[in-house]
Amino acid sequence: MAERRPLTREELSAELHALSRRYWDKHPFHVRLHAGGCGPREIRSWVANRWYYQRHLSQKNAAIVANCPLPEIRRRWLARISYQDGRTAAEGGLHDWIVLGEAVGLSREELLDERHVLRGTRFAVDSYVAFCRTRPWLEGAAAALTELFSPQHMTARVQAWREHYDWIAPAGMAYFDSRIPVVEQDSSWTLDVVLTHSVTREQQEASIAALAFKCDVLGAILDAVDYASSCTQLGCVRFNCAQLNCPQPNGAR
Template sequence: MAADPLSRDAFAAALRALAPRYWDRHPFHRRLHAGACTPGEIRSWVANRWYYQTILARKNAAIVANCPLPEVRRRWLERVTFHDGPHDGEGGLADWLALADAVGLDRAALLDERHVTRGTRFAVDGYLHFCQSRPWTEAAAAALTELFSPQLMAARVTAWQQHYDWIKPDGYAYFQHRIPVVRADAQYTLDLVLTQCRTAGEQQAAIAALTFKTEVLGAILDAVDYQKGVP
């Protein structure tokens, strides 16, 4: 006998209940926000996160490509533009380059990915493949880590300004631009997943997708923590 689907409220609660798996509770993240990281460790985090940032427009484009609903495609396409920018030198990737400059990362070293760990590469490539190959609703559900991210990004800016006064102020542009956008995106995505995932199987697949995404983010921090900083 097939299981009954969760109610909308119970489904939302099950997704939100994954918050303890988010990477804000990782030991490295706690040290990062407590002011206990060296400049080299912060540069390692920025360099490895750069590799993650570079696939976001592509994974969002995969969701657009796999989604049969034009109203969703139009809304989701905004995420591609946010990261790639409407023009060269604009958008989330450009802002991340500014952050790399602000923490003293060599631009050439960032772009040739010499500091990207194999653990980060494996996790990020796996996430991109997941979004390209799984049903679009699962890929959208995996993006629901954005439910947990606005508060963390705001706390990061405050903590870094307090503990790492050597970071140049213009490096915070990414977080300042992203926080209001991700708040709106999170609510939209939650409503979308709650509406589109109607059967018990679809709901469990969405919960598994979000669980997988938390594993991806945790694996990135495991790798960064192991790296112990970069020049």
């Protein structure tokens, strides 16, 4: 059987962009979140679980750098670690996410000790880090292309939160306000890297599969948070709603 031809750059780009249908902005929880349908407990749960993802971004980026033999790629990718970790503990993406946690009513202590992180979130994020450590660097880079879909989604989130959740302290929006222009630049560069270095059909299909996997990682995080939000119907045995300032014992409303 004849070997299938590689996709053109335009065809591969179209295949990658088409995966926007699997991005987590379509998830019922995010739809409800942006429509103003979430209560404080749900928003705190989302922020606390996203913290676990945020905390591991530098580790997955370091794994991509470690696997990459190209110094020009490593130099540019290292900037992601510097951005997320900051030059000091008082700056960077992690610092801004802690500020967001405090803005929605989570103490720094409960965010950092990860008491609210759900097992589904842990499995999803840990699998993403393991993927970037064990797969070729190009697949790790392709997995990061969810950033193609995120700027518009983050912009909509900021607008929705300011409209529907005026109880959230304005300082909490700093992460999104600073992140949007950065991710717009990163996504264009990363897409070019993936299109340039995915030469064979096998590499191209691996890049597409990597981005699909990352979409599933993000979706799994929301699955866990969404399931936990329904725990009032499950007796609230597992999810410790009181720790997220649920107004009544065992999360009853």
